[in-house]
Amino acid sequence: MMTDIFAVIADHTRRAILRELRAGDKAVGELVEALDASQPTVSKHLKVLRDAGLVTTRAQGQKRYYALRLEPLAEVGGWLTSLWTTAAPAPEEASAPSAGVAVVPSSAPVATPAVAGAGIEPLAPSPAGVAAASGTRPQQIQRTVERTVERAAKGAAEIIANLPKWRRKEPGRQQG
Structure with a gap:
C-alpha cells in the first residue's frame, strides 16, 4: 500500500x-x-x-x-521518520554529507533554502508538541521527511515513466 x-x-x-x-x-x-x-x-x-x-x-x-485523508500520508511519514531516527548517523559520526543532505547538530538552527525554493510543503499539520523555534530536532526530522518523500516521489515517477521501456527489453519478447 x-x-x-x-x-x-x-x-x-x-x-x-x-x-x-x-x-x-x-x-x-x-x-x-x-x-x-x-x-x-x-x-x-x-x-x-x-x-x-x-x-x-x-x-x-x-x-x-x-x-x-491524512491517515495514509501519516503512515508514510511515520515510516520515513522511523528510518531517520534509527538509521541517521550522529553529526559527529558523519564523515561527509551526501549532496543535498545537511547533517546539523540538533542545537543549531537549520536553514533549508532548497526545500523552501522547491515549494515543498508539509501535507499535514505539525504534530502536537513540536516547538516553534527553528532548528529543533522534530523540525529537522520533518524537513528530512519532506525531502525524502519528494525524492521518493520523483524516483517513483521515473520508474513508472520507464516501465514501457523496460517491458520492451524483456527476453524472448519480439519488438515491433
Missing part, C-alpha cells in the same frame, strides 16, 4: 490537489480553477487519489466534493 502512495504522490498535479484540499473540502470546479487545469485532467487525478485512499468524495446535489 505504501509503495502505491509513493507512486501516486510522484505526480506534481496530484501533490497540488492534495495541497489544495488541506484547506478543506472542494468541488472539482474549485480545484480546476485553483490549479488552472482542465476538468478532465483534474478528474483523472482525483480518481487516482481516490483509488489510493488519499481523498474521499461526497455528493451534495449535483456536485462532488473531495476531502483529504
Whole structure:
C-alpha cells in the first residue's frame, strides 16, 4: 500500500490537489480553477487519489466534493521518520554529507533554502508538541521527511515513466 502512495504522490498535479484540499473540502470546479487545469485532467487525478485512499468524495446535489485523508500520508511519514531516527548517523559520526543532505547538530538552527525554493510543503499539520523555534530536532526530522518523500516521489515517477521501456527489453519478447 505504501509503495502505491509513493507512486501516486510522484505526480506534481496530484501533490497540488492534495495541497489544495488541506484547506478543506472542494468541488472539482474549485480545484480546476485553483490549479488552472482542465476538468478532465483534474478528474483523472482525483480518481487516482481516490483509488489510493488519499481523498474521499461526497455528493451534495449535483456536485462532488473531495476531502483529504491524512491517515495514509501519516503512515508514510511515520515510516520515513522511523528510518531517520534509527538509521541517521550522529553529526559527529558523519564523515561527509551526501549532496543535498545537511547533517546539523540538533542545537543549531537549520536553514533549508532548497526545500523552501522547491515549494515543498508539509501535507499535514505539525504534530502536537513540536516547538516553534527553528532548528529543533522534530523540525529537522520533518524537513528530512519532506525531502525524502519528494525524492521518493520523483524516483517513483521515473520508474513508472520507464516501465514501457523496460517491458520492451524483456527476453524472448519480439519488438515491433
